Amino acid sequence: MGYRTANLTSSIFLSSVLCLPKFSFNLLSVSKLTRTLNYSVFFFSDQCLFQDLTTKQIIGRGHESGGLYILENHVPRLLVCSSTLTPLEVHCRLGHPSLSTMKKLCPQFQSLSVLELIDFDNTDMAWRKYDAITARELFKQFGCSERIYRNVFGPLLQVGLFAPPEQCSAAATIGMLYFISLAHQKDFDMVWCRGTVRGKIFNPWMDSLRTKGCRFLDGGKMKDFIFNKETSCISGVVCSNETYGADAVILAVGISKVQELVKNSAALCTREEFLKVLNLSGIDLLTCKLQLDRKVNIPHASNVCSTFDDSLGWTFFDLNALHDEHKDSEVTTIRVDFYHANELLPLQDELVVTKVISLLSNIIKDFEKAKVIEKEIARFPKSLTHFFPGSYRHMMRGSTSFPNLFMAGDWIITRHGSWSQEKSYVTGLEAANQVVDFLEEGSFAKIIPVEEDEPHVQALRTLNRRFNEITDQFPLFNFFLQ
Known part of the structure; x- marks a missing residue:
């Protein structure tokens, strides 16, 4: 011995x-x-x-x-690598409101309790601890005034987490605020696409994949999977028109789509991790693009708004300032996005336009005189992730109990630390790396890690973890509700 x-x-x-x-x-x-x-x-x-x-x-x-x-002796070769791009360049390309901008809006913003930020270190334990309470309770704990809550944090969460603070998880709130504004005390200025995301990003990306032999299937709705009992793997994907063989599958879809699949899939409904997704919920989105008969002076190209009476968060954008195609136009083109828009989805287009113009006129009076000459309205029910209190325990990880089925999206659990679009992108790369590892062929994608916490934050978090380890050993410490 x-x-x-x-x-x-x-x-x-x-x-x-x-x-x-x-x-x-x-x-x-x-x-x-x-x-x-x-x-x-x-x-x-x-x-x-x-x-x-x-x-x-x-x-x-x-x-x-x-x-x-x-x-097992086999060690997966999933890699997390650095890149020639710096984290600052990546953030600037995608765009976030900077801390300095937030402080100009609200000097009290920097008073967010240091304890919560130190205690929440993006670990599973931290998520489970803070996911149990609402964002409103969190703000109340660090002494946020009603005015700051209604005028700053409320609108920020209604467009950042797509719901009022009382319907948002405190864990998701801290994670989002820390990532977009509080970490590293640097300025990540807003950068917008000079056209539609589809036209400027997705279509060219899809064209480049086609040149490499990738096929995109249109009109085939995915319905189920074929499960191979011998290998315990997914061997095929059942679509409305045809069934396709599969070596590996990545589901890069939202919660509502996964829920639909689970309810109709003989393979997925047998797995606990997929059944738990049925406890989650989505948030309605409505987008409205309007062309007006005159020029309206809009001071800021992008604007964040909220209406607390009906729990509606919304943003509007001056496309004349943002999109090249409207840059020299003699008329005004705007886009308005409504989050938590369940009360707007049933309305006829004309009523939606009337409400949009009314809301805009409350902010800029010149909208009252303008007439709408063209409109494009799109409704996306349950398309956004709802990070409600208690939702974390039902969310999925990138790997599943099927060895060759992987997940990606902004609702997938990852320790990378990114948020929103970046999180969807990162989990997609992580899923692709898992496929490469599973098939043992192909090249691993390079994933840029989130910049490490500043030294003083690291030191405080280490101290906090040690304190928690010590207190956990005291008799009856965990007996009482924290």
Whole structure:
């Protein structure tokens, strides 16, 4: 009997391991692994995954057998790499309101409790702790005034999380605010696409993929999957017109689409992680593009608004200033997006236009004199993710209990730290890397990590974690509701 260093895999090493030569089994302490190596371990019904919290890399995997999880020798090659682009360049390209801008709007913005920001370190434990309360309760705890709540934080959450603060998770609120404005105290100025996202980004991207042999199938609605019992993998995708064989599948869809699939899929409805998605909900979106018969002087190209009486958050954009096609036009073209728009979706187009002009006229009087000469209205029911209190425990991770089925989207759990469009993009790259690893062919995508916390934040978070570890050991500490 003695203590040695154990090489569990080519990536996992443990020191001071108790060695019992006559003991027939090698037992691994999850607590020892996570505390010593700063790893996290995710357990599923038939497998477990080991992740390095520093690099975000999946460095080990195990499978369930006889009630135990057996560590496999194979180590996934999922990579998290740096890029020639700096995090600042990436943020500037996608655009966020800067901290300095937020402070100009509200000097009290910087008084958001340091304790909450330090305590919320994007770990599973932090999410579960703060996800149980609403954003309104969070703001109340750090002494936010009613005026600041209604005029600053309320509108910000109604367009950032698409719902009023009393309907938003505190965990999602801290995560969103920290990512877009509070982290690193730098300015990430707004940068907008000089045309529609479809025309300027998605169509050219799809064309480039077509030149590489990629096929896009139109008009075929996905209905179900074919499950291979021998391999425990998805072997085919059933669409309305045809069934396609599949080596691997990435579901990059919203919550409502996954819910629809679960209800109609013989394969998905047997898995707990997919059934939990039925507890989640989406938020309605309505977009309205209007062309007016005259020029209206709009001071700012992008504007964030809210109407607290009907819990409606909305933004409007001056497309003459943002889009090249309208730059020299003699008329005004605007786009208005309404979030949490459940009361607007049933309205006829004419009533929607009337409400839009009324709301705009309350902000800029010249809209009262303008006449609408063209309109484009689109309705997207349950298309946005609702981060309501308690929703975190029902959300999915990028890997599933099907070895070759992976998930991507802004509602997928990841420790990368990004948010919104960036989170969707990052989880898509992570899913692609998992496919490359599963098939053992192809090139890994480069994922730019979120810039590390500033040294003083890191030090405080380390101290806070140690304090929590100590208090957890006190008898009855976790007996009372926190």
